[in-house]
Amino acid sequence: LAKTTQPISMDSYEGQEVNITCSHNNIATNDYITWYQQFPSQGPRFIIQGYKTKVTNEVASLFIPADRKSSTLSLPRVSLSDTAVYYCLVLTGGGNKLTFGTGTQLKVEL
Amino acid sequence: EPEVTQTPSHQVTQMGQEVILRCVPISNHLYFYWYRQILGQKVEFLVSFYNNEISEKSEIFDDQFSVERPDGSNFTLKIRSTKLEDSAMYFCASSGTGISYEQYFGPGTRLTVT
Numbered sequence: 001l002a003k004t005t006q007p008i009s010m011d012s013y014e015g016q017e018v019n020i021t022c023s024h025n026n027i028a029t030n031d032y033i034t035w036y037q038q039f040p041s042q043g044p045r046f047i048i049q050g051y052k053t054k055v056t057n058e059v060a061s062l063f064i065p066a067d068r069k070s071s072t073l074s075l076p077r078v079s080l081s082d083t084a085v086y087y088c089l090v091l092t093g094g095g096n097k098l099t100f101g102t103g104t105q106l107k108v109e110l
Numbered sequence: 111e112p113e114v115t116q117t118p119s120h121q122v123t124q125m126g127q128e129v130i131l132r133c134v135p136i137s138n139h140l141y142f143y144w145y146r147q148i149l150g151q152k153v154e155f156l157v158s159f160y161n162n163e164i165s166e167k168s169e170i171f172d173d174q175f176s177v178e179r180p181d182g183s184n185f186t187l188k189i190r191s192t193k194l195e196d197s198a199m200y201f202c203a204s205s206g207t208g209i210s211y212e213q214y215f216g217p218g219t220r221l222t223v224t
Contacts, residue, residue: 034211043114043201043215044153087153091211097143097155097166098203098213 002027002090009105018075020104022088025069033064033071036087038103044087048073075106083108112136114216116202122222123192131187131219133202142185143203143213144177146170153201159185192223 006022024033034049048055050062050071061074075082085103115134123129135142144156157167159177176188185204189196199220203213 032211038153041199041218041220043203043218044213045215046212049211089211096211097158097168098145098153098211099155100153102152 002031004088004090004101006086006088006101006104008102009107011107011109012078013109014079015077018078018082018106018108020073020075020086020088020106021070022073023070024088024090027068027090028092030092031068031090032092033062033068034089034091035060035062035073036089036098036100038085038087044098044100047086078106078108080108080110082106112214114202114204114214116200116216116219118219119217120220120222122224125194125223126191129189129192129221131189131200131202131221133185133187133216134183135185135202135204136206136214137183139204139206139214141165141205141213142177142179143205144187145201145203145215146198147201147218148195148198156187156200189221192221194223197221197223 002024004024012018035047036044037047038044048060048062052064055062063072087103117132142159145153147153155168157171158165174190178186199218201218202216205213
């Protein structure tokens with residue numbers, strides 16, 4: 001199981017782009033990178049997943065360099081409602097348990 | 111959009127009592143999970159369930175815990191004799207097949223053991 005490291009917290013302002021970087025130095029060939037978001041007193045919510053290069057959806061972009069030892073979640077033009085904890089996870093195979101770390105607490109202010 | 115539902119939203123029970131937490135996963139999903147989150151701590155995996163049997167469980171999921179899919183739609187977590195340290199948010203999740211790691215989480219049941 002690849003260990004992930006991400007900042008404990010980040011602060012931003014509305015309208016800014018936020019980039020949260022996660023390192024996963026011992027990622028294996030078959031591993032995928034996935035990000036979840038959690039608001040207080042709610043269950044985690046899937047944001048995005050990727051294997052290499054760049055993935056974009058309506059919520060975020062995920063950048064993965066060629067060596068795959070890190071990944072960056074990019075949130076364009078954040079708003080107050082993006083204040084949440086963001087988790088980076090590395091997974092092998094579908095249908096498996098999710099192992100959450102402490103995540104990155106993002107606080108967005110006016 | 112389909113969603114996972116959980117009942118009750120809040121359960122208060124006395125130590126030593128049995129509780130059953132209920133979940134209705136998304137209808138065409140095949141994998142089901144329970145997680146818990148003690149206040150201020152990480153989300154912790156408890157158990158995964160596939161093809162009517164437990165596929166994986168954590169150290170937390172001891173003999174006091176059991177899961178069941180009694181009728182093809184509900185997925186339940188039973189705690190036989192609750193302890194104070196079982197107080198937590200319990201989240202049910204489900205996922206489909208294939209390579210996607212997207213697990214859909216329910217809103218949670220807050221269990222308070224007094």
